[in-house]
Amino acid sequence: MTVAADKPRRTARTPRKGKDRVRKTSFTQALNGALDLAMEKHDEMFLIGEDIAEMGGDFGVTKGLLAKYGAERVRDTPLSEAAIIGTCAGAAMVGMRPVAEIMFADFIAECYDQVVNNVAKLHYMFDGQFTAPLVIRTACGGGFGGGPHHSQSIEGWFLNVPGIVIAAPSNPVDAKGLLLASIDSDDPVLFLEHKALYRSRAEVPPEYYTTPLGKASIAREGRDVTVVAAMRMVPMALEAAETAAADGISVEVVDLRTIRPYDATTVLASASKTGRVVVANEAPRIGGLGAELSARISEECFAQLRGPVVRVDGLDTPIPFSVPLENIVLPDSDNIAVAIKAAAQY
Amino acid sequence: MDTSTLKGLYRDMWLIRAFEQGLEREFEQGNVPGMLHTGLGQEATQAALAAHLEATDAFFPDHRCHGINALAQHRHGGNGERIMAELFGRATGVCSGKGGSLHSADPTVGNFGDNAVEGSYMATVLGVALAAKMRGEPNVACAIIGDGTVGRGEFHESLNMAAIWDLPVLYACVNNGYAISMPVGEGHATADIVELAKGYGIANQQVDGNDIVEAWTAVGDAVGRIRSGEGPYFLEFKTWRWQGIFAGEFRPEAEVKYWREERDPIMLAAEALAKRGATPAELDAIEAETRDLIEEWISFAKDSPAPDPAKATADVYAGWEVAAR
Numbered sequence: 001m002t003v004a005a006d007k008p009r010r011t012a013r014t015p016r017k018g019k020d021r022v023r024k025t026s027f028t029q030a031l032n033g034a035l036d037l038a039m040e041k042h043d044e045m046f047l048i049g050e051d052i053a054e055m056g057g058d059f060g061v062t063k064g065l066l067a068k069y070g071a072e073r074v075r076d077t078p079l080s081e082a083a084i085i086g087t088c089a090g091a092a093m094v095g096m097r098p099v100a101e102i103m104f105a106d107f108i109a110e111c112y113d114q115v116v117n118n119v120a121k122l123h124y125m126f127d128g129q130f131t132a133p134l135v136i137r138t139a140c141g142g143g144f145g146g147g148p149h150h151s152q153s154i155e156g157w158f159l160n161v162p163g164i165v166i167a168a169p170s171n172p173v174d175a176k177g178l179l180l181a182s183i184d185s186d187d188p189v190l191f192l193e194h195k196a197l198y199r200s201r202a203e204v205p206p207e208y209y210t211t212p213l214g215k216a217s218i219a220r221e222g223r224d225v226t227v228v229a230a231m232r233m234v235p236m237a238l239e240a241a242e243t244a245a246a247d248g249i250s251v252e253v254v255d256l257r258t259i260r261p262y263d264a265t266t267v268l269a270s271a272s273k274t275g276r277v278v279v280a281n282e283a284p285r286i287g288g289l290g291a292e293l294s295a296r297i298s299e300e301c302f303a304q305l306r307g308p309v310v311r312v313d314g315l316d317t318p319i320p321f322s323v324p325l326e327n328i329v330l331p332d333s334d335n336i337a338v339a340i341k342a343a344a345q346y
Numbered sequence: 347m348d349t350s351t352l353k354g355l356y357r358d359m360w361l362i363r364a365f366e367q368g369l370e371r372e373f374e375q376g377n378v379p380g381m382l383h384t385g386l387g388q389e390a391t392q393a394a395l396a397a398h399l400e401a402t403d404a405f406f407p408d409h410r411c412h413g414i415n416a417l418a419q420h421r422h423g424g425n426g427e428r429i430m431a432e433l434f435g436r437a438t439g440v441c442s443g444k445g446g447s448l449h450s451a452d453p454t455v456g457n458f459g460d461n462a463v464e465g466s467y468m469a470t471v472l473g474v475a476l477a478a479k480m481r482g483e484p485n486v487a488c489a490i491i492g493d494g495t496v497g498r499g500e501f502h503e504s505l506n507m508a509a510i511w512d513l514p515v516l517y518a519c520v521n522n523g524y525a526i527s528m529p530v531g532e533g534h535a536t537a538d539i540v541e542l543a544k545g546y547g548i549a550n551q552q553v554d555g556n557d558i559v560e561a562w563t564a565v566g567d568a569v570g571r572i573r574s575g576e577g578p579y580f581l582e583f584k585t586w587r588w589q590g591i592f593a594g595e596f597r598p599e600a601e602v603k604y605w606r607e608e609r610d611p612i613m614l615a616a617e618a619l620a621k622r623g624a625t626p627a628e629l630d631a632i633e634a635e636t637r638d639l640i641e642e643w644i645s646f647a648k649d650s651p652a653p654d655p656a657k658a659t660a661d662v663y664a665g666w667e668v669a670a671r
């Protein structure tokens with residue numbers, strides 16, 4: 001079953017906040033539920049990472065799973081990121097289905113070789129004799145004063161790596177469905193969990209369902225301007241779309257959901273329809289996701305475009321610690337709203 | 347060790363030497379693309395390892411392991427020529443020519459493939475071992491590494507994790523004295539790599555890697571202990587590679603002479619066999635047979651077609667197609 005993204009926009013029928021919390025499931029809980037269902041489904045699955053067992057991980061995503069599945073299948077490790085991913089790769093080569101947690105995405109640099117030179121290439125370089133059905137979950141993104149080593153958007157580090165899948169949910173419903181799809185997949189998935197989204201809530205179906213990898217969703221339909229976004233940029237784009245609507249601009253928001261391989265069909269169709277495109281991206285501009293999308297859209301929708309693709313990105317800096325500075329560096333919904341206006345001029 | 351076992355290992359060592367020498371000749375003639383690292387001089391270590399690894403085990407070969415790869419393929423698959431074809435980049439190779447010298451794999455014979463980022467499979471081997479342990483299988487996961495790998499972080503992460511989890515890993519460290527041009531004693535805190543294994547509390551043994559009887563006995567003992575659930579084992583083989591560096595020979599003349607003329611593992615094994623009554627004619631016949639076999643493999647490789655062009659974009663993902671140009 002595929003479930004459409006729950007729209008964060010509040011309506012008159014949305015229950016009050018108190019009740020809301022009782023009925024709705026957080027992004028973190030949705031992920032936890034997905035892991036629980038997958039552990040039940042796949043005997044060959046295990047969880048591995050730092051402080052994920054008793055403690056349930058830095059963000060509580062694996063909470064309670066040790067008690068239910070035991071220490072063989074919920075494994076704490078020392079600070080050995082390369083060994084964690086290597087262990088997943090080797091186990092996957094013999095048919096296991098490991099799910100690793102790398103505490104903060106920034107630390108992926110410690111196992112970059114394992115991901116890029118081993119995991120991503122296993123299937124290709126050995127002529128399809130091995131698959132790498134593993135998932136690397138990791139907490140990415142800024143906006144909480146985490147500083148230069150706990151805030152980065154790392155999808156760009158992997159955009160140029162054939163063989164890896166990058167899943168990037170923007171809401172609890174997709175978080176659960178994409179994680180279950182990632183665990184089912186025979187390809188290795190880098191699963192990005194934006195830290196600012198962990199507390200977002202939605203009505204999440206309790207049962208097992210998957211959200212297909214490689215398929216974007218239309219988070220909001222519109223006629224005049226397309227905004228392409230992922231993760232935290234999606235709620236920001238939806239907010240900016242509201243602002244634009246007040247000015248009479250109808251905005252379509254495409255939620256990529258998978259960054260690699262991304263759903264070019266949906267992106268290009270929306271771009272062709274509106275003829276005006278904004279791509280929103282938290283990471284620095286140069287060589288990032290926005291650059292790829294902008295180039296692709298310009299190349300393939302040139303005849304339908306009414307103006308240049310407008311990019312919204314993070315500034316070309318590391319992420320500073322001080323929150324006022326971080327707010328300058330990271331893009332927000334106001335930046336997207338300005339970009340929508342700029343695109344709408346054409 | 348009984349004489350027939352020794353004779354079998356002698357044949358294996360010749361198979362490795364003939365393979366590498368045939369390959370060197372073809373490489374020099376421009377028939378083999380890429381880079382070439384040979385296992386010449388290390389035949390005893392390699393034959394000893396290959397002899398004890400079953401098709402149900404998993405080994406990660408290093409960049410000098412064409413010989414082990416070929417022996418595993420020959421013994422467990424009956425098609426050693428597919429390793430040769432892989433090195434020629436042909437369709438009949440074990441990876442259809444997509445892997446080459448540094449990435450030949452065939453899990454059906456226990457070969458889990460080299461990773462040309464030296465030592466990276468020190469991490470990967472943990473997962474294969476963990477899976478065996480979780481499933482209660484008596485399989486050994488073996489990482490064959492050079493002394494140079496000791497400098498990698500993954501070497502240490504691996505020993506630590508194998509130790510805390512009691513994983514069935516056989517570490518086979520081929521200490522041939524140098525990493526390209528870096529002498530082992532200058533590159534590492536100790537020239538005796540077993541000292542590091544001791545620090546991690548891992549059972550270990552230092553072995554004369556040019557003495558086939560000693561090497562074979564040590565591997566058999568280590569593999570037996572691992573299979574019976576005693577956890578990881580670290581073997582350090584003291585040996586020497588005949589190949590210098592790409593630019594040529596850099597090691598002192600006396601050292602080269604000593605290892606090539608007095609410590610040649612095949613010569614030492616021939617002497618041991620002669621003491622047990624083997625005739626020179628018998629030993630010559632073993633050499634000749636293996637050389638003939640290798641020439642057949644080389645012909646097979648040369649006669650094989652190039653890979654299907656569709657292979658260039660095949661298998662990037664299991665679940666997606668990648669567009670051709």
Ligand SMILES: Cc1ncc(C[n+]2csc(CCOP(=O)(O)OP(=O)(O)O)c2C)c(N)n1
Nearest residue numbers: 410462463464492493494495522524525526
């Ligand atoms: C991580 C990494 N660094 C550097 C290299 C380049 N390189 C290839 S072989 C080698 C030396 C390896 O020495 P050793 O492990 O002792 O093996 P030997 O060639 O002596 O058998 C180096 C530095 C590499 N392949 N991978």
Ligand SMILES: [Mg+2]
Nearest residue numbers: 492493524525
């Ligand atoms: Mg060496």
